[in-house]
Amino acid sequence: MLTWLSRDSLAFPxxxxxxxxxxxxxxxxxxxxAERLIAAYRHGCFPWYxxxxxxxxxxxxxxxxxxxxxxHVSRSLTKVLRQQRFxxxxxxxxxxxxxxxAAPRDYADGTWITDAMQQAxxxxxxxxxxxxxxxxxxxxxxxxxxxxxMGRLFFGESMxxxxxxxxxxxxxxxxxHLQAAGFSLIDCQMPTQHLHSLGARxxxxxxxxSYLARDLDLPCPVDWRA
Numbered sequence: 001m002l003t004w005l006s007r008d009s010l011a012f013p014x015x016x017x018x019x020x021x022x023x024x025x026x027x028x029x030x031x032x033x034a035e036r037l038i039a040a041y042r043h044g045c046f047p048w049y050x051x052x053x054x055x056x057x058x059x060x061x062x063x064x065x066x067x068x069x070x071x072h073v074s075r076s077l078t079k080v081l082r083q084q085r086f087x088x089x090x091x092x093x094x095x096x097x098x099x100x101x102a103a104p105r106d107y108a109d110g111t112w113i114t115d116a117m118q119q120a121x122x123x124x125x126x127x128x129x130x131x132x133x134x135x136x137x138x139x140x141x142x143x144x145x146x147x148x149x150m151g152r153l154f155f156g157e158s159m160x161x162x163x164x165x166x167x168x169x170x171x172x173x174x175x176x177h178l179q180a181a182g183f184s185l186i187d188c189q190m191p192t193q194h195l196h197s198l199g200a201r202x203x204x205x206x207x208x209x210s211y212l213a214r215d216l217d218l219p220c221p222v223d224w225r226a
Contacts, residue, residue, distance in 0.1 A: 067184070
């Protein structure tokens with residue numbers, strides 16, 4: 001049975017109780033307080049829901065992740081990087097990045113990044129946990145992504161691109177920066193062709209949980225001013 005969370009407790013059910021169909025649905029209810037979101041990521045789950053739905057928490061099995069040393073950069077993307085068409089920064093405009101990620105897309109109806117979700121992650125950004133990657137061309141924001149850094153793990157949430165290769169350049173730049181800082185894993189949550197083309201792959205939920213147990217409380221030596 002699906003567990004309904006109480007607002008009086010930050011506890012989540014064991015990951016093994018997540019449903020097989022839909023894959024990974026673990027719990028419903030609760031709220032988007034910073035404390036609950038932090039508890040969720042530490043536990044191995046994340047929020048995802050559409051407008052009109054209750055707040056839903058997920059822990060899919062398998063889990064899509066990218067190990068920094070398995071990053072794949074195609075020849076064509078390598079050429080784009082060498083051309084230096086874009087400039088990439090971190091944490092310069094988190095609000096603009098998450099707003100762009102929430103904008104309507106041609107291939108999807110609505111967005112799961114609701115106003116409440118944006119405010120929740122803005123609070124995590126103010127607390128130094130959520131970070132953004134901005135990709136600009138001629139000074140204009142054309143791509144980016146955001147997520148959480150906890151310990152030696154980065155939990156990717158969403159990315160956007162307004163021109164070819166912009167989000168890929170931002171992602172590659174981030175992965176290389178995290179690799180240099182000793183990060184062990186980037187959580188991509190669910191599989192997409194875009195992520196697999198960059199080297200992401202599936203691991204079991206149990207394996208993912210083992211990385212949480214090992215790396216969540218390690219120092220996070222990342223210079224987000226780079």
